[in-house]
Structure formats: structure tokens, C-alpha cells
Amino acid sequence: MSLLDVRNLRVRFGEATVVDDVSFSIAPGEKFALVGESGSGKTVTSLSLMRLNQDAAYEGSILFEGQDILRKSEQAMRAVRGNDIAMIFQEPMTALNPLFTIGNQIAEVLMLHEGINAREAAKRAVDLLDKTGIPEPARRALAYPHQLSGGQRQRAMIAMALACKPKLLIADEPTTALDVTIQVQILELLNQLQREENMAVLMITHDLNLVRHFADRVGVMESGRLIETASTAELFANPREPYTRKLLASHPQRMVAAVGDEVPPLLSAEKMRCTFMIKRGWFKQTPFVAVDNVDLRLRPHETLGIVGESGSGKSTLGMALLRLSSAQVEGSIRFRDHAISDMNSTALRPLRSRMQVVFQDPFASLSPRRTIEQIVGEGLALHQPQLGRVQLRDAVAQGLHEVGLAPEMMSRYPHEFSGGQRQRIAVARALVLKPELILLDEPTSSLDVSVQKQVLQLLAELQRKYGMAYLFISHDLAVIRAMAHRVMVMKDGKVVESGMTEDVLSNPTQPYTRRLLAASTYSTELAPAG
Numbered sequence: 169m170s171l172l173d174v175r176n177l178r179v180r181f182g183e184a185t186v187v188d189d190v191s192f193s194i195a196p197g198e199k200f201a202l203v204g205e206s207g208s209g210k211t212v213t214s215l216s217l218m219r220l221n222q223d224a225a226y227e228g229s230i231l232f233e234g235q236d237i238l239r240k241s242e243q244a245m246r247a248v249r250g251n252d253i254a255m256i257f258q259e260p261m262t263a264l265n266p267l268f269t270i271g272n273q274i275a276e277v278l279m280l281h282e283g284i285n286a287r288e289a290a291k292r293a294v295d296l297l298d299k300t301g302i303p304e305p306a307r308r309a310l311a312y313p314h315q316l317s318g319g320q321r322q323r324a325m326i327a328m329a330l331a332c333k334p335k336l337l338i339a340d341e342p343t344t345a346l347d348v349t350i351q352v353q354i355l356e357l358l359n360q361l362q363r364e365e366n367m368a369v370l371m372i373t374h375d376l377n378l379v380r381h382f383a384d385r386v387g388v389m390e391s392g393r394l395i396e397t398a399s400t401a402e403l404f405a406n407p408r409e410p411y412t413r414k415l416l417a418s419h420p421q422r423m424v425a426a427v428g429d430e431v432p433p434l435l436s437a438e439k440m441r442c443t444f445m446i447k448r449g450w451f452k453q454t455p456f457v458a459v460d461n462v463d464l465r466l467r468p469h470e471t472l473g474i475v476g477e478s479g480s481g482k483s484t485l486g487m488a489l490l491r492l493s494s495a496q497v498e499g500s501i502r503f504r505d506h507a508i509s510d511m512n513s514t515a516l517r518p519l520r521s522r523m524q525v526v527f528q529d530p531f532a533s534l535s536p537r538r539t540i541e542q543i544v545g546e547g548l549a550l551h552q553p554q555l556g557r558v559q560l561r562d563a564v565a566q567g568l569h570e571v572g573l574a575p576e577m578m579s580r581y582p583h584e585f586s587g588g589q590r591q592r593i594a595v596a597r598a599l600v601l602k603p604e605l606i607l608l609d610e611p612t613s614s615l616d617v618s619v620q621k622q623v624l625q626l627l628a629e630l631q632r633k634y635g636m637a638y639l640f641i642s643h644d645l646a647v648i649r650a651m652a653h654r655v656m657v658m659k660d661g662k663v664v665e666s667g668m669t670e671d672v673l674s675n676p677t678q679p680y681t682r683r684l685l686a687a688s689t690y691s692t693e694l695a696p697a698g
Contacts, residue, residue: 169234171196171368172217172336176228179212179221186212188392189228194336197366201379201400203415204389205618206588210372211258213389214338217370218249232336251281254334258341258372258587260321261532264313270297270324271309277331296327301353303479319350319478319643326354333365340372341587348643349477349687355382374588374617376416380404388412418617420650423628424669427470427653433502434637435466435489435605440499442481442488442661458484458495460661468604469631471638473652473669475645475684481661482641483528486607489639490523491516503605521551524598528610528641530590534582541578544568544597551601567600568593570630572622588615595623599630607639612647624650645688649673657681 170193179187187209194200202210215221217230219237230237232253240248257263265273274296275289284292290309297305300323313321322342329337339358343351355378362369371383379386379400386403388396388411396409407413442459459481466472474482487493489501491508501509503523508516524547527533534543545564548555555563565575571592582590591611598606608627612620624647630636642648648655648669655672657665657680665678676682 170194170231171198171233172370173231174213174217174228175231177213177216177230178227179209179216180225180227181221181223186392187216190389190392190394191228192387192394192397194368194370196335196368197362199362199369199371199382199384201371201373201383201386202389203373203376203379203386205374205415206586206615207391208389209392210389211340211586214255214340214370214372217336217338218253218255219245220249220255250277250329250334251332252334253336253338254329254332255338256322256326256329256340256342259529259531260325261313261529263325264321266313269310269312270316274309274324274328274331277328281332292331293327296331297324299330299357300324300327301350301357302327317478317483323350323354326357330361333361334367336368336370337362338370338372341374342371343373343375343378348645348684351378351643352687358382374615374620376617388415415618418621420621420624420646422650423625424471424651424653425469425628425632427467431467431469433465434468434470434504435464435639436500436502437462437464437489438500439463440485440488440497440501442484442493442495442497444495458661459488462499462663464489464656466605466637466639468637469635470654471631471640471652473648473655474639474641474658475643475648475655476658477643477684480658482658483609484661485658486609486639486641487525490525490605490607492525521547521601522604523607524601524603524605525607526591526594526598526609526611528613530587530594531582533594534590536582539579539581540564540568540593543582543593544578544600547597547601563600567596570599571596571626572619588619591615592619592623595626602634603636605637605639607641609641610643611640612642612644620647627651645673645685657684 172194175191177187177190178185190213202213204210212221216226217237226238271290271293274293275286278284278289278292294305294309297308302308302320302323326342343354358369361367373379383400386398386400387394390411396412407416440459440462441457444456444458445453446456448454462485476482484493484495488495488497503519506519541564544567545560548560548563564578568575568578573592595611612623615623631638640651652669654667655669656663659680665672665676665681676685
């Protein structure tokens with residue numbers, strides 16, 4: 169008997185049908201993956217299993233242990249959510265409550281569903297954080313979401329979802345924000361828990377390599393329909409549909425143009441050190457050095473890749489270089505002929521249009537109260553006030569077109585887009601000003617493989633066309649190999665290895681770099697599915 173049996177599911181929002189006649193089943197203890205491009209209906213399908221799609225109209229049936237989820241009352245669904253069916257959401261920053269500590273949020277699930285006291289729940293919360301690989305779990309349990317890195321927030325979400333040992337775990341891009349070594353740890357953890365508890369897992373992902381080594385069966389979605397279902401081995405060996413073959417053929421390819429050695433640097437830094445003050449009790453603070461003694465040079469037309477595990481200081485370094493960090497920053501930072509490390513915010517303002525950022529979490533960085541036209545056009549309106557309304561609208565339309573979105577979408581709001589589409593909007597907002605430097609903080613982490621390839625090609629083409637320099641922060645070594653001229657490897661705030669990308673990734677000299685490369689090859693780290 170199936171644990172979950174979805175029959176002829178149709179999901180509509182108003183007149184728009186976004187999931188159409190989808191049927192599949194998941195057995196107890198089975199690992200089933202749904203794959204497809206952004207907007208294919210994967211996440212809407214998974215949210216339907218817990219009735220979490222707001223203002224959606226459902227048709228068909230969703231049988232969980234023989235009972236139809238679509239016929240249950242809202243009160244009955246509260247007992248199911250988090251207890252029998254749990255979900256790891258794609259964007260942890262928006263799923264976690266910013267007003268409560270991580271430990272309190274995990275403990276709340278345990279107290280609600282298991283009825284244990286606060287002390288026991290707090291202890292269990294620390295144990296769960298420890299299982300997911302978060303360093304210093306007791307300290308991290310006392311932290312708020314904004315005090316953790318993107319990868320640490322994702323691990324906290326996983327700990328929360330696993331708290332009550334659900335029968336079905338829905339994992340919506342569970343490793344999106346994680347570096348390669350933590351990806352392996354999380355997948356091994358999910359495998360271990362699945363075996364121990366006979367827990368079924370529904371994996372929503374664009375990472376086909378992850379699917380190959382994790383799932384027992386795979387379903388492929390296109391435009392709201394489930395077009396192909398097969399065992400993992402069969403699907404990868406003999407894909408039936410042309411769309412499936414296209415997905416399997418999408419992978420990053422090296423696309424960098426040569427940069428002359430004689431070109432003077434666009435951005436340079438010497439002896440950079442970033443320190444945060446960490447609260448210890450009511451009155452005591454302890455300094456935490458997030459970046460320590462870093463030097464770098466970045467030339468026009470060049471891409472510098474920055475890699476390392478979560479918490480290694482990658483994002484802190486990038487934000488500090490653009491003077492966007494709340495940390496105390498020491499050392500020298502120069503942009504062109506400007507010593508920006510010595511400038512105040514007023515003096516920096518004219519340079520902001522020349523230095524743009526694409527943030528890791530697009531949903532958190534896009535205002536939910538503004539339309540896409542307002543979001544993408546905000547920088548233009550601020551830095552190019554001479555543009556008329558028609559010119560501004562045309563520039564926004566062109567920016568959306570360049571990242572593969574229809575200009576007709578500009579009247580919509582961020583919540584109406586998939587995760588991958590929101591990331592493309594974030595890229596368009598940065599590119600529309602044609603800056604000299606863009607900090608790309610995990611810009612393709614939430615994109616499916618085919619759209620990832622399109623965005624990387626777009627970034628490479630724009631770099632060749634406009635001569636922009638990229639600071640490219642990523643945990644995906646395949647992306648760094650495809651995009652970066654040079655690479656820096658960071659660990660615990662220090663640069664442990666740097667050089668030309670091919671030299672570092674083909675012949676690493678440091679054990680840490682070799683460990684990152686080994687972890688990026690799932691076939692050597694994970695047992696095959698089944």
C-alpha cells in the first residue's frame with residue numbers, strides 16, 4: 169500500500185491552471201524526486217500535499233495513509249503538518265521567524281506535537297542542530313536567523329523538519345544554499361534517517377547529480393504536467409522524452425575570455441580584516457574575526473571566484489569589499505582611483521551605480537510591496553533621473569528580456585514567481601545599470617540546470633560586451649570552473665589557496681581544497697540509490 173497516492177491533481181489560481189492532471193505515488197521508505205525547470209509546477213505540487221498553497225483551488229485527490237488530504241478540515245491538517253508530513257522549504261530566511269531564536273523555533277515544533285517541556289525541547293533542538301552539521305550547536309541555538317549564514321539557516325530548517333520524525337519529508341531544494349561538503353553530510357543524514365525511521369522522502373530539486381545518487385524513482389515535470397516517471401537508473405540511462413534529454417544535457421561549460429596581465433585593477437584590497445562583536449550575556453561582547461588578512465586584485469573583464477564552506481567568510485568578504493558589511497573593517501580597499509575604505513556613505517553614493525550586488529536569497533532581497541517594474545527600475549530612477557517614464561519602462565523591459573523573462577511580467581509581484589524566476593529578476597536589477605563590478609553571491613544556487621546554463625551564458629556575454637568584472641561567490645565548483653578566471657579558496661576567514669582556476673581545481677596543493685573537490689563528486693561520496 170502506498171503511503172502517498174496523488175490522483176489527477178489539478179491546482180488552479182483564479183483562471184490559471186499551474187498543475188494539470190498530475191498522478192504519482194510514494195511507498196513507505198521510498199525516495200522519490202520531482203525535477204523540472206523553474207515554473208514547471210514542482211513546488212506547487214509539493215505544497216499541495218500539505219494544503220499550503222494560498223487561494224488555490226484543488227481538483228483530484230491526495231491520499232495519505234488512505235485519507236484524502238483535500239477533504240480534511242483545517243484543524244485536522246494542523247495535526248498532519250510538521251508531525252506526519254514535514255517540509256524543508258527552499259528559502260529559509262523567509263520560512264524562519266526573525267523574532268525568535270533558532271532553538272526556540274525548533275523547540276516549538278517539539279512542544280506542540282510531542283507535548284514535552286521547554287527544557288527537554290531545548291536540549292533536543294541542540295541535538296538536532298548538531299546532527300545537521302552546524303558548528304557550536306548550543307551557541308547557534310541562541311542565534312537569530314539573520315545571525316547565521318545561508319547554509320546554516322538551511323540546516324536549521326532541516327533540523328526543524330526532522331524534529332518529529334515525520335513519515336513523509338518533503339525536501340524543496342534542501343541543499344540549494346549548502347556548500348559541497350555539507351551537501352554530502354545532509355544527504356547522508358537524510359539517507360540515514362530514512363533507513364532508520366523508514367521515512368519516505370519527496371525531493372524537489374534541479375540538481376540532477378543529486379537525484380542520480382539519492383532517489384529511487386524520478387518524475388519529470390514540464391509546464392505543470394508530469395511527463396515522465398521511471399526508476400532513477402532507467403531515466404538516466406534511457407530518457408524517453410526530449411525535454412528530459414535536454415535537462416540531462418544541461419551542464420556548465422567553460423566560457424571565459426582572456427584578460428591581459430597589464431590591465432590595472434578595478435578593485436583591490438590589502439590586509440582586509442572583518443570583525444563582528446558577538447554578545448555573551450547582557451553586558452559582555454566577544455570579537456569574532458570573520459575575514460582575516462585577505463589581499464586581492466580584480467581587473468576589468470575578469471571574474472574572481474571565491475569558494476569555501478558555509479561560514480568561511482566568503483559573503484562577508486564580498487560585502488565588505490563593497491562597503492555593505494556591518495562588520496568593523498580594517499585594511500585598504502580601492503575601487504579605480506578611489507580609496508573607498510576611507511569614504512563615508514555620502515561620498516560613496518555616486519559610486520554605487522558602478523558596483524552592484526546579486527544576493528543569495530532573492531525572495532528576501534526583493535520588496536514584496538513593489539512590482540517587478542518598480543524593483544528593476546529603482547536603481548535607474550535613482551542614478552539616472554534624466555530618464556523619462558517611457559524610457560525607464562523600456563529599459564526595465566530590456567533588462568527583463570536579457571535575463572529571459574517576458575516584459576509583460578513587470579506588473580506582477582515577487583510572490584507570483586518561482587524561486588528561479590525571482591533570481592533572474594535580481595540579476596536584471598543589477599545588470600540594468602550596466603555597472604563595472606557585480607558581486608554575485610550564489611547567483612545560480614536556486615536555478616535549475618537549464619536556466620543556470622542560460623544565466624551563466626548571459627553573464628559571460630554581458631561581461632564580454634560591457635567589460636564588467638565579477639566577484640563570483642559560489643559553493644558549486646562546476647560553476648566556478650565555467651566562469652572564473654581566478655579562484656580563491658577560503659577557510660575560517662583566511663585564504664588558504666589561490667591562483668588560476670584551472671591550476672587550482674586541477675592540481676590543488678592544500679588538503680582543504682582537495683576535500684572540497686572530492687565532496688563535489690557525489691559518486692565517490694554517496695552510495696547509489698536503492
